[in-house]
Amino acid sequence: MAHIAYPSTQNFKNFKADYIRALERPQDGDSDVSDPAPGKRPPARATFFGTVKLHGTNATVVFRDGNKADPQIQSRSWVIENSKKDNLGTFALLSAAPLSALVDQILAARGQGSQFEEIYICGEIAGRGVQKGVAIVALQRFFAIFNIRIDGRWVDMRRYKSCSLPQHRIYNVAQYKTFEVDIDFRASTAAVHDLMTQYTAEVFEECPFGAAFVDDTGKQVTGAGEGIVWTMVRTPDMSSEDFDDTILCNFKTKGEKFTATTSAKEPQKYVNPELADATAQFVDYALAERRFEQGIEYLEGEQAREGKPIDGYDVKLTGAFIKWVVEDTVKEERNEMERLGVPEREAKKELGARAKEWYARRCREIVDALTAG
Structure with missing residues (x-):
């Protein structure tokens, strides 16, 4: 069956720009594919439910046509059919778990019988050997659910937080510390941005998800968390016309160590568009170390998909690395690039x-280290 890609999650700056653009368009005008709620105006004021963002690798499970016995296990970019072309143990972990029991829990939470066309369970494979620099690397590898879609509609995870199989290392991030903010997109967002930054700093200082567990020695897990994902939820005063649950309307805030740009803040202006070196300054802003690391993760993911040995630092992969970094940066930072008047061709070149x-x-450094060893 065809792979179903999980939607990418924007940072708040880009999400806000697209959201305001959606608010200002004519009601019956053409929709922009990047709008958070294409086809209709989103609500001017909304509540966002925050869950801890785990530093791992994306994984999803798809059930179709009422069949609970034949799940499709996926990475972010491919269907994983066996352990020979696995992605950081995703297939090994999920194929061994009684996932039909998870479907039963989801259907019970929905409360509309046992029939379904599609159930899409979205989460993160994380823990030992997946990433580095966060508290949860002390844990045995696990899967943490963060979103669920049933028959094309994203559910409110506050109602589905009990859906988990902890005895099989399948958890649900909504069971742990959560956050909530109200955002009025027609007013200044400075205060709520400061509040989200405060919450994110708290997660970065001490991961509340990790702190709920003990390591192999029985000690409480401590250390940094990556950030928070904020998802719009329907409030009692919001009509069904104002809330489109076929769209996953969310954004992320990260600790500065984990951002792909050189600033986690939302200043009024990053660079002066009138400067002759605006392109270079844009690239200075847009390329933090983390984006390069994500490029390596992409290369290694592709190697896993093809069943090849994992080595993200191979000079033969230089072209693929450059292509990914350029495309990802332009996609993520297009709003800022256009605001500054930096031509896309010049940005891509730099x-x-x-x-x-x-x-x-980096390739030279690794070769030198191996030679010295």
Whole structure:
């Protein structure tokens, strides 16, 4: 069956820009594909439910046509059919669990009988050996559910937080510490941005998800968390016309260590568009170390998909690395690039040069380290 891609999650700055653009368009006008609620105006004021963002790798499970016995296990970009082409143990972990029991829990929470066309369970494979620099690396590898879609409609995870199989290391992030903010997109968002930054800093300082567990020695897990994902939820005063649950309307806030840009804040202006070196300054902002690391993760994911040995630092992959970094940066930071008047062609040229330089340097460093060893 065809792979179903999980939607990408924007940072708040880009989400807000697209959201305001959606608010200001004519009701019957053409919709922008990047709008958070294409086809209709989103509510001007909304509540966002925050869950801890886990630093791992995306994984999803799909059930179709009422069949609970034949799940489709996926990474972010491919269907995983066996352990030979696994992604960081995703198939090994999920194929061994009684996932039909998870479907039963989801259907019970829905309360509309046992029939369904599609159930889409979305989460993160995380823990030991998946990422680094966060508290949860002390835990045995696990799957944490963060979103569920039933028959094309995203559910309110506050109602589905009990859906989990902890005895099989399948958890639900909504069971742990959560957050909530109200955002009025027609007013200043400075105060709520500061509040979200405060909450995110607290998660970065001490991961509340990790703190709920003990490591192999019996000690409480401590350390950093990556950030928070904020998802719009329907409030009692919001009509069904104002809330479109066929769209996953969310954004992320991260601790500065985990951002792909050089600032986690939302300043009024990142660079002066009138400066002759605006392109270079845009690239300085858009390329933090984390984006390069994500490029390596992409390369390693592709190697896993093809069943090849994992080695993200191979000079033969230079072109693929540059292509990913350039495309990801332009996609993520297009709003800022256009606001500054930086031509896309010039931005791509500078991004490609920086990515090539970084990758060549890292490959040399690894070769030197191996030679010295």
